[in-house]
Amino acid sequence: MAKEGGLTWTVYDADKMTQREIYGLVLSELGEEYPEIVGLSADLAKSTKIGTFGDKFPDRFFNFGIAEQNMFGVAAGFAKAGLIPFVSTFSVFASMRAAEFLRTDCCYQNLNVKVIATHGGTSFGSAGSTHHATEDLSIVRAFANLVVIVPADAIETAHAVRACMKIQGPVYIRIGRGFEPRVYESFDYGYQVGKAVEMHPGTDITVIACGATVYHAVQAARILKQDDGLSVRVLNMHTIKPMDEEAIMRAVTETRRIITVEDHNVIGGLGGAVAEVIAGGGKGCAFQRVGIPDTFCPHGYPEDLMNLYKIDTDGIIEKVREIMGRDFEADEDWEDEV
Amino acid sequence: MPINDQELGELKRIAKKIRLDIVDVTGWSGGAHIGGSLSMVEILTILYWKYMNIDPARPNWEDRDRFVLSKGHGGVGHAVVLAHRGYFPFEDLKEFNHTGSKLGMHLDSKKAVGVEASTGSMGHGLSQAVGMALGARVLKKSWRVYCVIGDGESNEGSIWEAAMAAAHYKLANLTAFLDRNRMMIDGPTEEVMSLEPLADKWAAFGWAVREVDGHDLRQLSEAVEFAQSHLAGPVMVLCRTVKGKGVDFMENDPAWHYGGLSKELVERAKQSVEREG
Numbered sequence: 310m311a312k313e314g315g316l317t318w319t320v321y322d323a324d325k326m327t328q329r330e331i332y333g334l335v336l337s338e339l340g341e342e343y344p345e346i347v348g349l350s351a352d353l354a355k356s357t358k359i360g361t362f363g364d365k366f367p368d369r370f371f372n373f374g375i376a377e378q379n380m381f382g383v384a385a386g387f388a389k390a391g392l393i394p395f396v397s398t399f400s401v402f403a404s405m406r407a408a409e410f411l412r413t414d415c416c417y418q419n420l421n422v423k424v425i426a427t428h429g430g431t432s433f434g435s436a437g438s439t440h441h442a443t444e445d446l447s448i449v450r451a452f453a454n455l456v457v458i459v460p461a462d463a464i465e466t467a468h469a470v471r472a473c474m475k476i477q478g479p480v481y482i483r484i485g486r487g488f489e490p491r492v493y494e495s496f497d498y499g500y501q502v503g504k505a506v507e508m509h510p511g512t513d514i515t516v517i518a519c520g521a522t523v524y525h526a527v528q529a530a531r532i533l534k535q536d537d538g539l540s541v542r543v544l545n546m547h548t549i550k551p552m553d554e555e556a557i558m559r560a561v562t563e564t565r566r567i568i569t570v571e572d573h574n575v576i577g578g579l580g581g582a583v584a585e586v587i588a589g590g591g592k593g594c595a596f597q598r599v600g601i602p603d604t605f606c607p608h609g610y611p612e613d614l615m616n617l618y619k620i621d622t623d624g625i626i627e628k629v630r631e632i633m634g635r636d637f638e639a640d641e642d643w644e645d646e647v
Numbered sequence: 648m649p650i651n652d653q654e655l656g657e658l659k660r661i662a663k664k665i666r667l668d669i670v671d672v673t674g675w676s677g678g679a680h681i682g683g684s685l686s687m688v689e690i691l692t693i694l695y696w697k698y699m700n701i702d703p704a705r706p707n708w709e710d711r712d713r714f715v716l717s718k719g720h721g722g723v724g725h726a727v728v729l730a731h732r733g734y735f736p737f738e739d740l741k742e743f744n745h746t747g748s749k750l751g752m753h754l755d756s757k758k759a760v761g762v763e764a765s766t767g768s769m770g771h772g773l774s775q776a777v778g779m780a781l782g783a784r785v786l787k788k789s790w791r792v793y794c795v796i797g798d799g800e801s802n803e804g805s806i807w808e809a810a811m812a813a814a815h816y817k818l819a820n821l822t823a824f825l826d827r828n829r830m831m832i833d834g835p836t837e838e839v840m841s842l843e844p845l846a847d848k849w850a851a852f853g854w855a856v857r858e859v860d861g862h863d864l865r866q867l868s869e870a871v872e873f874a875q876s877h878l879a880g881p882v883m884v885l886c887r888t889v890k891g892k893g894v895d896f897m898e899n900d901p902a903w904h905y906g907g908l909s910k911e912l913v914e915r916a917k918q919s920v921e922r923e924g
C-alpha cells in the first residue's frame with residue numbers, strides 16, 4: 310500500500326502491530342523530521358515501545374528509572390529549554406503518580422510536553438487495579454491547557470502522534486496494551502483532532518465510543534442493523550478534550566437516544582464529558598453511560614473485563630436494546646427548546 | 648537465636664520447594680514476574696518459617712507481625728509462600744492470574760488471605776509499613792513490621808520519603824530488606840539509574856544497615872537477629888541476590904522479569920532448581 314500522510318509503512322503493518330509498536334515507529338520517524346524531539350521513559354522503554362525511538366536516537370533518549378514524578382518535572386524543563394519531550398509510561402502512573410507534575414509543571418506553564426500513556430483502562434487486565442487506569446481521563450480532562458486523545462486503533466494512534474506535533478502545548482494520548490483490533494481500513498479518513506468520526510450511519514440511536522470500545526460499537530451497530538433492523542450511529546470520539554460538541558448535539562437532535570461506551574469509570578470520562586455537553590445543550594435525550602460503574606475492577610483477561618462491564622460487542626448490543634425498549638416520548642415543544 | 652544446622656537444612660528444603668512451585672505457577676498462569684520472585688525466596692522463607700509471629704489460621708489476629716511486599720510484582724513468589732504457610736489452599740495457585748481467581752499478578756489484600764497491603768505500584772509498600780510500625784507504637788503493641796523493597800523500586804522518591812520518616816520516628820520495630828538483584832525491566836540498575844553507593848545512602852538516611860548474601864539463610868538469620876535487638880531505629884538488610892536465582896537460563900537476565908513458560912521450559916527450569924540446591 311502506498312505511503313499515506315508521510316508514513317513509511319502500510320495498513321497491513323498496522324494490522325499486525327499494536328498501538329504501542331506503531332507509536333514507537335511513528336515517533337522514530339518524527340525524530341528524523343524534528344531534531345528537537347526527545348524521548349523519556351521510567352524503566353518502561355521496552356514496555357511502552359518508546360525504546361524504538363531510543364534505539365535510533367540514543368543521544369536524545371533518557372531513562373529516569375522508576376521515578377515518574379521526576380520524569381514529568383524533567384519533561385517540563387526540557388520543554389522550557391526548547392525541546393519537545395515525549396514522555397511514556399503506563400496511563401496509571403502518567404495520570405496519577407505524576408499527576409501534579411503533569412498539571413503544575415507541564416499544563417500550568419502550557420509547555421510542549423507530549424504524554425503517551427499506554428495500558429489505558431483495564432487493558433492491563435490480570436495486573437489488577439494497581440495497573441488499571443480507569444480514572445485517568447476524568448483526572449487529566451480537568452487539567453487546563455491539556456489536549457486529551459484516545460485513539461481507536463493503531464492507525465489512529467499514528468495520526469494522533471503526528472497531529473500532536475502541530476499542537477503548541479501539552480497533549481495526553483491514551484493507548485492500550487495491544488489487544489485492540491484494527492478499526493480503520495485505511496489512513497485516509499480525514500483524521501482531525503477535536504472532530505469525531507462517524508463510523509457507522511444511523512438515525513435511531515447514537516453510540517459514542519473511544520479507544521478500544523470503538524471497534525465493538527461498530528460491530529454491534531452492524532449486528533443490530535441485521536438482526537433488529539436498528540439504525541445505530543457510531544461516533545468515534547477520539548478527542549476527549551476539546552470535545553466535538555457539534556457532533557454530540559447533532560446526535561441529540563437526529564437520534565434522540567445516546568449511549569456512551571468507554572473503558573473507564575463512568576464518572577468524568579467520555580460519558581461524563583458527553584453528559585455535560587448534552588445538559589448544556591438544552592435538548593432532552595435518552596442517555597446512558599456504559600463503562601466501569603464506579604468500582605475497582607477485578608483482575609482478569611482484558612476481554613473478560615470488557616465483557617463484564619458490557620463494553621464489548623455483546624454488551625453494547627444489550628445496552629442498545631435496553632434503551633430502545635425504554636419508553637421515550639419526544640415532547641411536542643422539542644423545536645423550541647433552548 | 649540464629650538458625651542451627653537442622654533448621655538450616657529444613658529451611659533450604661522449603662526454599663527449594665517454593666522455587667519449584669513458583670516455576671509451576673508461572674507455567675499454569677500463562678505468565679508471571681518470575682525473576683524477582685526467585686530472587687527473594689530465602690528472605691521470605693526466613694521470615695515466614697523462622698521469625699514472624701503469625702498464625703495463618705487467624706490471619707487478622709491483631710498482634711501478628713506484619714509483612715509488606717513493597718515490590719508487589721513479586722506476587723507469584725509471595726502467593727506460593729502464603730499457600731505453603733497455610734493461608735489458603737495450594738489449589739488456589741492453579742488459578743493464579745486467571746479471571747475470577749483470588750490471586751492476581753499483584754496480590755489484592757481484599758482477596759488474598761494473609762496479604763497486608765495491595766501493592767504493585769512501586770514505592771507504596773514501605774510507606775504503609777511505616778504506618779503499621781507507627782501504629783504499633785500508638786496502640787502500645789509489640790508487633791514487628793517487615794518489608795521487602797526492590798532495587799529498581801528504590802528509584803522512587805517515595806521510598807526515600809518513607810526512609811526519612813522511619814528514621815525520624817526511630818522505628819526499631821521496622822525491618823526492611825532490599826532485594827539487590829541489580830536488575831530492573833530495562834536492564835541493570837546501574838545502567839538505567841545508578842543507585843550506588845546504596846548502603847551509604849541508607850546509612851545517611853539514618854538506618855542501621857546490614858549487608859548480606861540474600862540467598863544465605865544463615866546470614867539472613869543473623870541480620871534479623873540483629874534487627875530485633877537493635878532498639879535505636881529501623882534496620883535495612885541489604886541483600887545481594889540474583890534475579891532468576893536457581894533457574895540457570897533466567898539468572899541475571901532482565902528478560903525474565905516477566906515471562907511465560909512452556910511445558911518444556913517448566914521442566915528445564917525445575918531440573919535446574921533441583922540441581923542447584
Ligand SMILES: Cc1ncc(C[n+]2csc(CCOP(=O)(O)OP(=O)(O)O)c2C)c(N)n1
Pocket residue numbers: 351352353375377402406682683684686718720767768769770796797798799800801826828830831832890904
Ligand atoms: C510506579 C510504578 N512504575 C512502574 C512500574 C512497572 N514496573 C513493575 S516492576 C518494575 C521493575 C522493578 O524493578 P525492581 O524493583 O528492581 O524489582 P525486581 O528486579 O526485584 O523484580 C517496573 C518498572 C510499577 N509497577 N510501578
